[in-house]
Amino acid sequence: MGKKLLIHNDKVPGIASLEVYRAHGGYASVEKALKSMTPDQVTDEVKKSGLRGRGGAGFPTGMKWSFLAKPEGVPRYLVCNADESEPGTFKDRYLMEKIPHALIEGMITSSYALGAKTSYIYIRGEYFYVARILETAIAEAYAAGWLGQNILGTGFSHDCYVQVGGGAYICGEETALLESLEGKRGNPRIKPPFPAVAGLWGCPTVVNNVETIAAVCPIINMGGEEYAKIGIGKSTGTKLISASGHINKPGVYEIELGVPVEEFIYSEEYCGGIRNGKKLKAVVAGGSSVPILPTELILKTAKGEPRLMTYESLGDGGFITGTMLGSGGFIVMDEDTSIVKNLFTFTRFYHHESCGQCSPCREGTGWMEKILKKFLNGTATESDVDLLWDIQSKIEGKTICPLGEAAAWPVAAAIRHFKQEFLDIARSKKFVDISHYNRLNQIVA
Amino acid sequence: MSSQIHGAQHFDKAKRVEVKFSDEAMRTVQTIISRYPEGKQKSALLPVLHVAQAEFGGWLSPETMDYVASILNIKPIEVFEVASFYTMYNLKPMGKCVLEVCQTSSCWLNGAEDIVKYIEKKLGIKVGETTKDGMFSLKVAECLGSCGTAPMMQCGASFHENLTYEKVDRILDDYKTQGKLRSYTDHDYKNTL
Numbered sequence: 138m139g140k141k142l143l144i145h146n147d148k149v150p151g152i153a154s155l156e157v158y159r160a161h162g163g164y165a166s167v168e169k170a171l172k173s174m175t176p177d178q179v180t181d182e183v184k185k186s187g188l189r190g191r192g193g194a195g196f197p198t199g200m201k202w203s204f205l206a207k208p209e210g211v212p213r214y215l216v217c218n219a220d221e222s223e224p225g226t227f228k229d230r231y232l233m234e235k236i237p238h239a240l241i242e243g244m245i246t247s248s249y250a251l252g253a254k255t256s257y258i259y260i261r262g263e264y265f266y267v268a269r270i271l272e273t274a275i276a277e278a279y280a281a282g283w284l285g286q287n288i289l290g291t292g293f294s295h296d297c298y299v300q301v302g303g304g305a306y307i308c309g310e311e312t313a314l315l316e317s318l319e320g321k322r323g324n325p326r327i328k329p330p331f332p333a334v335a336g337l338w339g340c341p342t343v344v345n346n347v348e349t350i351a352a353v354c355p356i357i358n359m360g361g362e363e364y365a366k367i368g369i370g371k372s373t374g375t376k377l378i379s380a381s382g383h384i385n386k387p388g389v390y391e392i393e394l395g396v397p398v399e400e401f402i403y404s405e406e407y408c409g410g411i412r413n414g415k416k417l418k419a420v421v422a423g424g425s426s427v428p429i430l431p432t433e434l435i436l437k438t439a440k441g442e443p444r445l446m447t448y449e450s451l452g453d454g455g456f457i458t459g460t461m462l463g464s465g466g467f468i469v470m471d472e473d474t475s476i477v478k479n480l481f482t483f484t485r486f487y488h489h490e491s492c493g494q495c496s497p498c499r500e501g502t503g504w505m506e507k508i509l510k511k512f513l514n515g516t517a518t519e520s521d522v523d524l525l526w527d528i529q530s531k532i533e534g535k536t537i538c539p540l541g542e543a544a545a546w547p548v549a550a551a552i553r554h555f556k557q558e559f560l561d562i563a564r565s566k567k568f569v570d571i572s573h574y575n576r577l578n579q580i581v582a
Numbered sequence: 583m584s585s586q587i588h589g590a591q592h593f594d595k596a597k598r599v600e601v602k603f604s605d606e607a608m609r610t611v612q613t614i615i616s617r618y619p620e621g622k623q624k625s626a627l628l629p630v631l632h633v634a635q636a637e638f639g640g641w642l643s644p645e646t647m648d649y650v651a652s653i654l655n656i657k658p659i660e661v662f663e664v665a666s667f668y669t670m671y672n673l674k675p676m677g678k679c680v681l682e683v684c685q686t687s688s689c690w691l692n693g694a695e696d697i698v699k700y701i702e703k704k705l706g707i708k709v710g711e712t713t714k715d716g717m718f719s720l721k722v723a724e725c726l727g728s729c730g731t732a733p734m735m736q737c738g739a740s741f742h743e744n745l746t747y748e749k750v751d752r753i754l755d756d757y758k759t760q761g762k763l764r765s766y767t768d769h770d771y772k773n774t775l
Contacts, residue, residue, distance in 0.1 A: 212619075224686045224725035257617075262632065262670045263726050265739040298617040303628045303668025306724070320627035320660075322667040338622055381688040381729035388730045425687060425725075466729070468688055482690045486724045492667075 139393035140367055142355040142375050143348065147235045153270060155277040158238040164283055166246045166357035171291040174357075179250035183353060185361030187373035192218055192309070192346030193424060193464040195448050198353075204333040205251055206341040214342040215253040217244060217350055218314055219260035219267075222306040223424035224486060225466025228377035229347035231389040233260075233267050237274035243350035244297050245283060246357055251343055255296045258347075259314050262302045271299050306490035310538045311344040313492065324494050325538035348377050368394035372447035376462070378407075382469035385409035398422075398444040398451075399436045402469060415471035419554075422451055423463020425483045426543035428550030429476065430460050456550065473571050476555040477562060480547060481509040487544035495536040501528050502544050512559065515567040522559045526552055601649045607637045611653065624656050627664055631671055640680070641672035669723075677712040677719035679757050682736045685722045688729035697733050697745050698722060704754065717758065 151157040158164075170179050184199030205213060217240065221229040233240055240258070248256050260268050275297055278284045286294045300318060302308050308317045312326035315337050336342025352374060356364045365373045372394040381387045384402070386409035392401065401407045402417065411417055420435040421427060437444055439458035444450055451462045470479065488502035508525050511517040529545040536542075552559060562568050603611060611630050618625040630650055631642065638646045642665050651658040665671040672680075681701060685694050698709065701720055705713050712719040728734040731743035742753055 221727050222725060225688055225729050227727040227729050230727045261727070262628070262668070263723075263736060265632075266741070300617070300625075301629055301632060303631065303664070304670035305668050317628065318625060319622070320624035320654075320656075320664065322663055338619070379730060381732060382691050387732075421687070468691070468729070470691065474691065479687055479690070482685065482687045486686050489724050 139391075139396065140375060141391045142364075142367075143239065143351055143377060144232060144236065144389065144391050147231075152236055153234075153238075153274065155238060155274065155281055155283075158236065159281075162358075163238050164242050166354040167242055167249075167283060168289065170246045170249050170357050171289050171293055176250045176252055179246065179357060182356055182361035183250070186356040186364040187361075187368075187371060188349065188352055188356060188364070189372075189448065190346055191348035191352065191376065191465070193223065193426070193461075195462065198345065198349055201333070201345070202247075202251060202343060204331070205343055206334045207252065208341070212255065212340050213251055213253045214337045214340055215244065215248045215251055215256040215350075216311075216314065216318065216337060216342055216344045217256065217258040217347055218309060218311065218344050219258050219264070219347045220302055220306075220309040220314055221264070221347070221464075222261055222309050222490075223426065223464045223466055224483065225381055225421060225424050225468040226379050226464045227381075228379045228389050228465060230264055230267055231379075232347060232351060232377065233264075234270055237271050238278070239351045239354060240271070240347055241274055241278050241283070241297060243353045245278075245288070245295055247343075247345070247350055247353050248295050248297075249293055250353075253343075254294060255298070257318060257337075258297065258299045259308070259318055260299060260301055261308070262304045265301060268299050268301050275299065305492075306486075307492045307538070307540060310540065313538065314344060315342065322492070324492050325540075327537055369445065369447050370449060372449060372462075376446070376465055378446070378465040378467050380408050380467045380469070382467075383412045383415065383471035383474070384469045385412055392446055394445075394447045396446045398446060401446055401467075408467075408469065411469065411471050413471075415473065417469065418472045418474050419470045419476060421460075421466070421468040421470075421547075423461045424466035425468075425486065426539075426546055427461040427463040428456050428459075428546055429479075429554065430458075430550070431554050434458050434554070435460075456546070457553070460550070475568075475570055476551050476558050477509065477512050477568070478570060480551045481506070481513060483547045484509050484544065487540065491540060491544070492538075495541065497532045497535040498541040498544060501532040501541075504528050505544070505548055512562050513568050515562070515565075517559075517563045519560060519563045521563060522552060522556065525559075601638060601643075601645045603633075603637060603653075607633055615654070623654050624660065627654060627656070627661065628668070630654065631661070631665060635671060639675065640678070641675050675712075677716055678761075679717060679737055680719045680721060682721045682723040682726070684724070684726045684728065684732070684734050684736075686725040689725075689732040689734060692732040694733040697735070697747075697750065700747050700750060701754075704750070718754070 146152050146161050180202050188198040189195040244256050305323045307313045308323040310325045313323040317323045332342040367374050375391050378390045390407050403410045417432045419429050419431050421429045438453045448462045453459045484506045488506045491498045491502050493499045508521050529548040532541045533545040614629045615623050615626045647661040648658050651661045683698050728743050733745045734743040
C-alpha cells in the first residue's frame with residue numbers, strides 16, 4: 138500500500154465538514170505556516186518538496202511561485218484552476234467533493250506564502266454541485282476564523298471565493314481562465330507577460346491546479362525534504378490518477394509516483410485488470426492530449442525497462458515511443474477498441490472546444506474531425522492518412538495556447554502507432570465497430 | 583425563434599416572464615458582485631448569467647441579456663459575446679429537463695452512443711430536439727469529468743452516472759412524476775464502495 142497524503146481520509150464519514158476534517162488533523166498547515174513560518178519559508182519548503190504542477194504541465198510549483206512579481210501597493214492573487222475538463226480526468230472533482238477543506242486549507246497556506254489577500258477558485262460550470270459543496274465549506278471556514286480578518290490573531294487576512302465557469306475546456310488554460318474570471322470570452326492571452334507579472338485585472342497572479350494547492354498542506358506539515366523522499370527522482374510525492382475505460386475498477390487512485398504501469402493496471406489495489414478478461418490494447422496515460430501508447434510501449438519503454446508512473450519514465454523516448462504523465466487521466470482500452478473511433482471522439486472534442494482565435498487550430502481541428510468521419514463512414518482513402526498527418530503537423534506549435542498541441546498530439550500518436558488500422562479501413566472501404574458495450578448490461582441498475 | 587420548436591406552451595410562459603430578478607435572486611446577484619474589487623463588477627458576468635438563466639425560463643433571451651448588462655453596467659454586446667461563447671448558456675428555449683449525454687472517449691468506450699440512441703427512441707426525439715410537451719430536451723456534451731463512472735449524463739445540476747437502460751428509464755420516470763430529480767450525484771466508484 139503506497140503512501141497517501143491527499144485522499145487518505147476520503148472514506149471517513151462527514152469528512153466534508155470542518156469539524157470532522159479538523160478532528161483528522163485538518164488546517165494544521167495553516168497553523169504551522171501562519172504562526173511559525175515567514176511567507177518565504179513556506180515557498181522554500183514547496184521548492185524543496187519538488188512539487189510539480191498537477192494540472193498537466195508538471196512545472197515546478199515553487200519556481201512558479203518565486204516568479205510572482207511583488208510591486209508595492211499592488212494586490213496579488215492566487216487563483217485555483219478547478220476547470221477540470223481534460224477528457225479522462227476527474228480527480229479534482231473527487232477531491233473537492235469528498236474533502237473540500239483540503240483545497241481551502243491549501244488556498245490559505247499558499248496565499249500566505251504569496252502574500253495574496255484574496256483568492257478565487259474557478260470551477261467549471263458543470264461542477265455546479267461541487268461549487269455548492271465548496272461554498273458550504275468556505276462558509277464554515279469563515280465562521281471558525283480560518284478565513285476573514287486577522288486569521289489566528291496573526292494579522293494575516295484572507296478572503297476566498299468560488300466562481301463557476303460557463304462550460305469551456307479552454308478555460309483550463311491559465312490565461313483563458315483569467316479572461317473568463319474577468320467576465321470575458323475564454324480567449325487565451327499572448328504571453329509574455331505571464332500571469333506572475335500581469336494576471337487577474339493586470340495584477341501579479343499565480344494560477345495553480347486543485348491537486349497542486351491541496352498538496353501544499355502535507356508539504357508544510359511534513360516538511361519539503363520529507364515530501365521529496367516520496368517518489369522517484371524528480372517525480373516527488375503522490376499523484377491522483379483518474380482511471381477509466383475498460384478496467385475492472387475505474388476510479389480515483391492516489392499513488393506514490395514510481396508505481397509500475399503494469400502494476401497500476403493489473404493489481405487489485407488499483408485498476409484490477411482489464412474487464413471481461415480481455416487483452417490490453419492501448420492506454421492514454423495522462424488525459425486526452427497526451428500520445429496514446431500501444432501495450433508493448435506502455436508497459437515497457439523502448440529500451441525494455443519497465444515503464445513507471447513518473448514524469449520521466451512515461452516521457453522516456455519522447456513522443457516517438459513515450460508519452461506524458463499529464464493530468465493523470467488514465468484511459469485504458471481493450472483489444473476490441475477502435476483506435477480510429479476513439480481518436481474521432483477526441484478530435485470532435487478539440488474541434489468543439491477550440492476558442493477560434495488562431496486559424497490553424499480553429500480550421501485544423503475541424504478538418505481533422507471531417508477526415509476522421511470519412512474513416513467512420515467508409516469513404517476514406519489511403520491518402521487521407523497522410524493528409525491527417527500533414528494537418529496535425531501544421532497545428533502543433535503554431536497557436537497562442539497549447540490547445541493546438543493538445544489537438545495535434547493524439548492524432549500524430551494514433552497514426553504513429555496504429556497506422557495499419559487507418560489503412561485497413563481505407564482499403565476495405567468499411568468501418569466495423571466491434572467495441573463491446575456490455576458494461577451497460579453488467580451494471581446493476 | 584421559439585415558434586419553430588415544439589412545446590410552445592411552455593416556452594410562451596417563459597417568454598411572458600417579466601425580466602426582473604426576484605428579491606432573492608437580486609440578493610444572490612449582489613453577493614456575487616461583492617466578491618470582486620470595485621469597478622471590476624464585469625467579473626460577475628458568468629455567475630450572474632447562470633442566475634438569470636435559472637430565473638427566466640432556462641434560457642437567455644435578448645431581453646434577459648440586456649437586463650444583465652444594465653445590472654452590471656456593461657454593454658449588451660459584452661453579455662452576448664460571453665453568452666454565445668460558453669456552452670452552458672442556452673440562447674433558445676429548452677425543455678424543462680435538459681438531458682446532456684457525455685460522448686467523449688471514456689463514455690464512448692462504455693456505450694454512450696447506445697444510451698443516446700435509447701433516449702432518442704424512448705422520447706421520440708433526436709439530439710438537439712425537445713419533446714412536444716416541452717418536458718425533455720436531448721443534447722450531447724463533451725467530457726463532463728465522470729470518466730470513472732461512464733457512461734453518464736447531466737440533467738441540470740444532477741450528474742447521473744454508471745448509466746444503464748434501466749437507470750435511464752428510472753431517471754426519466756422520476757422526472758415525469760415528480761418534476762424534479764432526486765440527488766445531485768449518484769456515482770459509486772468501485773474503489774470507494
